[in-house]
């Protein structure tokens with residue numbers, strides 16, 4: 001059976017990396033289904049990265065998750081206090 005009102009009913013998630021000791025975070029990807037999101041988190045954690053999923057309040061329009069303002073807004077809703085520093089994904093890979 002097909003979803004008729006996809007935009008409102010589908011639960012989308014974003015994946016971020018969050019280092020709570022350094023208080024830095026970055027967004028990896030967004031507009032993922034719950035299945036894709038948890039699969040991606042599993043893969044990132046296998047690489048030793050502190051990956052988490054965050055529920056999106058709506059579908060994000062920006063193509064690039066690393067540049068997406070809606071991602072930051074959703075993270076701020078969900079992580080309190082919001083990590084002060086924002087980093088690129090590369091800085092987590094050491």
Ligand SMILES: [Zn+2]
Nearest residue numbers: 030060068071
């Ligand atoms: Zn986004």
